[in-house]
Amino acid sequence: MNPPTETNQATDKSLEAMRYFSETYAKRTGTYFCSDLGVTAVVIEGLAKHKDDLGAPLCPCRHYEDKEAEVRATYWNCPCVPMRERKECHCMLFLTPDNPFVGTEQDISFDQIRETTSQY
Amino acid sequence: MSAAEAITDSTFKEEVLESPIPVLVDFWAPWCGPCRMVSPVVDKIAIQYEGQVKVVKVNTDDNPAVASQYGIRSIPTLMIFKDGQRVDMVVGAVPESTLATTLEKYL
Numbered sequence: 001m002n003p004p005t006e007t008n009q010a011t012d013k014s015l016e017a018m019r020y021f022s023e024t025y026a027k028r029t030g031t032y033f034c035s036d037l038g039v040t041a042v043v044i045e046g047l048a049k050h051k052d053d054l055g056a057p058l059c060p061c062r063h064y065e066d067k068e069a070e071v072r073a074t075y076w077n078c079p080c081v082p083m084r085e086r087k088e089c090h091c092m093l094f095l096t097p098d099n100p101f102v103g104t105e106q107d108i109s110f111d112q113i114r115e116t117t118s119q120y
Numbered sequence: 121m122s123a124a125e126a127i128t129d130s131t132f133k134e135e136v137l138e139s140p141i142p143v144l145v146d147f148w149a150p151w152c153g154p155c156r157m158v159s160p161v162v163d164k165i166a167i168q169y170e171g172q173v174k175v176v177k178v179n180t181d182d183n184p185a186v187a188s189q190y191g192i193r194s195i196p197t198l199m200i201f202k203d204g205q206r207v208d209m210v211v212g213a214v215p216e217s218t219l220a221t222t223l224e225k226y227l
Contacts, residue, residue: 039153046151
């Protein structure tokens, strides 16, 4: 069973860690953020929240029977196996240039993220 | 205010399976980016097809029984139910036209 979740924000420390990881990983893999940076912001907040709650940035765009078991299995810890092997990110955090939703950014600031996620 | 009603594990049977008209179910989770893209599309569909299709949302984190029963893995997942049966499914962020075309098959 998973603990009940609420739309709470992550700690500043985890958010900054995942924000920095996302920028670095996009640049390293030649991928870009979504043209709607609100999507990017929500996913980074979700990764940071899982890092706080579970100790690892489990993908926030999947349903799991048991989140703690999934963290131990590592397959869906970001960057997940499909991303590492085939640059497939169904969460739309890292998009290849041929994706219809791709934008031009590989950077997003802490304040940009919180500006979006504070609305929820 | 969302046009789609929030459904839970305990209301799913009555609101979805026993609905006299087809139901579009949006399975979402709180910090899922593409879910935020799909949500306004689903709301538009709810208004456009009012009376013909019932549109509801299920938070999979809070309602794991229904999510597990229907094998939800990737989120967002949109499912169409008719006469208590799942008849179609769309996974991921899709444009309104794709969703409308899928839905039209069951009206």
